[in-house]
Amino acid sequence: MNATTIAIDKLTKRYGAHEVVSNVTLAVEEGSICGLLGPNGAGKSTTFKCLLGLARPTSGSVAVGGAPLAPESFEWLAYVPEKSALYERFTVGQHLEIQRRSRRRYDAARAAELLALFKLDAAKKAGKLSKGQRTALMLVLALSFRPSVLVLDEPSSGLDPIYQRVVLDLIIEAAAGGATVLFSSHQIGQVERAADRVAILKNGRLVLDREVDALKSSEKVVEAIFDGAVPEANGLAGDARIRRLERSGRILRAYVSAESEDVARRIQALGPRSLTVLDLNLEEIFLNAVGAENAPLPGGQ
Amino acid sequence: MPAIFTVDPRSGVPLYLQLIEQVKRAVALGTLEPGEQLPTVKALALDLTINPNTVARVYRELERDGVIETSPGRGSFVRAGSAGGSARRAVEDLARGALDDAVREAKSLGLERDAVSGLFEDALARWFPAEDHR
16 A cells, blocks of 8 residues: 555644634545645645644644655655745746755756746746746746645646646646645646545535545435325435435435445335436535535545 | 547546546457557546546556556556457446436336337337348
8 A cells, every 4th residue: 555645633723712724634645646625714725834834733743754844854845835925026037046056856957848838937027927827936846846745725726727737737747756746726627637535624624535536436316206295204314325315396316425326226115206326526526515514424434 | 649538527427437438448349459558557647637546546457357468667458359358348338328227217207118118129220220130
């Protein structure tokens, strides 16, 4: 089995009385890409800051590469924050020069390749860059030393769809080369493509953490249409595999988190006219996970 | 190399299943020939813009199912004879699933067995004209 490269253990972060991150445990294995989803204010950026040592956990611990964060960690660990941190009066080229001097693993050829990929002008001052170009420069700086761990907070904010795809390609390329990636995004489609694992935060709590494919295999909707009124079937409400039941007219929908075929057989026994098991994509699974109050965790955590 | 596979990441069907099905279908149809080399995990992940671990899993399962063989340092190849084996079964499974869906749908629309059977015969006659019939 692969080693755990990013380990967040029972992390809690409070600012005053406000608990922003509550008891979050998350592990990302070597070579894996984990996508972190969550509504605004769910605690994604704070989780990243604690992971990077930019905020002190109230309790719990973080480890990267099997050890607590140390100054040497930044030789192979790259972080792109949500808000780009650049020297406004320095040019793009000067930013790379700083990187060259401070990063032992800096790769000038790679940096030049990345600049060309994002069509960034080395002579341009950071203060003159557009929002998307600033994001691009942060990514160029982060990837210029071929890091083995990448932590990216909204890595494509401000970028158009074409460059968003370039960012995905870079993430996939890094992981194919053995790097471990944790990235947050509001674009569920990006996570659905690039990530093998997805974690969902809501109000500071981890409400879901699973392999994307395993999630899609188990999260289903069983839809039954009856000739008359939908039978009461009280037993279904207590079925732990059913997250939620919806009744509308002659239609019964069960949102199922596991063993959908078995649940479908149970509903078939109620004698519907038709019964269909529907797949859910990540967006639907996400909305179910963050929308429904106190929705049970799939995977039984 | 032009893309030989297409997957839909936005579908609710797990990506690895989509890709396994695509490869088996390509082998059964002869689009991928025995002995033909498959792209590397990295190349296919980048080509489809999907997760490399997902592609690696697909190759592992295809190897386990006897559809491809991987030799270290050389790459992955379509196995000789695989078109008659599990790839053929996979295509039959696909066809069975499609027919199953059609029959279930017809039933849920309230049709009786005889009516469904009649429609099925009509469809057979349309797609397999009389001269093919023995």
